[in-house]
Amino acid sequence: MPANEKSARKTTVYVDGYNLYYGRLRGTPYKWLDLVQLFDTMLAQRDQNESLEMVRFFTAPALANFASHGRASVEAQSAYHRALKARHPDRFDLIYGAHAYDKSGTLLPCFVTGQPYNRANRTRVWKLEEKKTDVNLALGMYRDACRRAVSRMILVSNDSDAEPALAAIREDFPDIMLGLIVPIRPSISDRPIHRRTSGSLAKFADWIVPSLPDHQLLQAQLPPIVPARKKPIHKPVHW
Template sequence: MPASAKSPRKTAVYVDGYNLYYGRLRGTSYKWLDLVRLFDAMLAQRDQNESLAMVRFFTAPALANFASHGKASVEAQSAYHRALKASYPDRFDLVYGTHAYDKSGTLLPCFVAGLPYDRTNRTRVWKLEEKKTDVNLALHMYRDVCKRTVSRVILVSNDSDAEPALVAIREDFPDIMIGLVVPIRPSISGGPVYRRTSGSLAKFSDWIAPSLSDDQLLQAQLPPIVPTRKKPIQKPVHW
C-alpha cells in the first residue's frame, strides 16, 4: 500500500495552559487563540500523514482577587474556554485543576540586594499555586496511549515537571512518537534569548518546535464573535 493511502496517524495534543499563557501569550494580542486551528496547521506543515484527534487543555479557573482585571479576567477566561468547546465539541477537551493559597499568607525569606540568604528575615506573602494540572496532564496522556486511541502525542509545555510522563511513555510504548512544542517567543538573531527549551523534555522527544511565532499565533485566532446554539460568545474587550 503506498504511503499516501495509509490511514492518518491519530495525534493528540496536551497543553499546559499555565505554561502557554505565561510563556507566550501574556502581554500579547493573541490570547484568543484557536488551539485546534493552530495544531491542524502545524501537522499539515509537518506533512507526516498525521490527523489531529484531540486537543486537551489543562488549566485552573482564574480567581478574581488575584487576576489583573478582577472579575473581568474570570469572565474572559470563561468566554475563551466556552468558545473553544463550542467551536470544536469533538476535538477540544478542557480539564480543570484548582488554585490553592494560604489565607493567612505564606512565610518566605526576604531578598535583600547585596546580602546573603538569611532564613530568619522573613515576611508573609500571598502565594498562589496551581494544583493538579501536572498530574492531570500526565495521567490523560498516559491513559490515551494505553488505550491506543492515538499513535502520536504532542506536549505543549516547557515545564520539566512533565518529564516523568514522557519517560513512562518512552519506556512502556517505544512505538509512540512524542513531539514537544515549546511555548516561548522565537529568539531574534543577535537579540535576547527569552527562555531555553527544557533539556529534560527535549531528551525524550522525537521532534521539537522550539518556539511559537507571532505569525503562527496571528493565523490561528478565533473569530471575534463565536456562534453557539444560544447567545454568541464575544472576544473579551481587554484581550
C-alpha cells in the same frame, strides 16, 4: 483532517495552559487563540500523515482577587474556553485543576542584596499555586497511551515537571512518537530569546518545535464572535 483519515496517524495534543499563557501569550494580542486550528495547520505543514484527534487543555480557573483585571479576567477566561468548546465540540477537551492559597499568607525568606540566605528573616506573602494541573496532564497522557487511543502525542509545555510522564511513556510505549512544542517567543536579532527549551523534556522528544512565532498565532485566531447554542460568544474587550 487529511483525506485519507483512516490510515492517518492519530495524534493528540496536550497543552499546559498555564505554561502556554505565561510563556507565550501574556502581554500579546494573540490570547484569543484557536488551538485546534493552530495544531491542524502545524500538522499539515509537517506533512507526516497525522490526524489531529483531540486537543486536551489543562488549566485552572482564574481567581478574580489575583487577576490583573479582576472579575473581567475570570469572565474572559470562561468566554475563551466556551468559544473553543463551541467551535470544536468533538476535538477540544478541557480539564480543570484548581488554584490554592493560604488566606493568612505564606511565610517566605526575604531576599536582601549582598546578604546570604537567612531563614530567620521572613515575611508573609500571597502565594498562589496551581494544583492538580501537572498530575492531570501526566495522567491524561499516560492513560491515552494505555488505551492505545493515539499513535502520536504532542506536549505543549516547557515545564520540566512533565519529564516523568514523558519518560514513562517512552519506556512503556516506545512505539508512540512524542513531539514537543515549546510555547516561547522565537529569538530575533534585536531581541535575544529569554527562555530556552527544557533539556529534560527535549531528551524524550522525537521532534521539537522550539518556539511559536507571531505570524502563526495571528493566523490561528478565533473570530471576534463565535456562534454557540444559546448566545454568541464575544472576544473579551481587553484581549
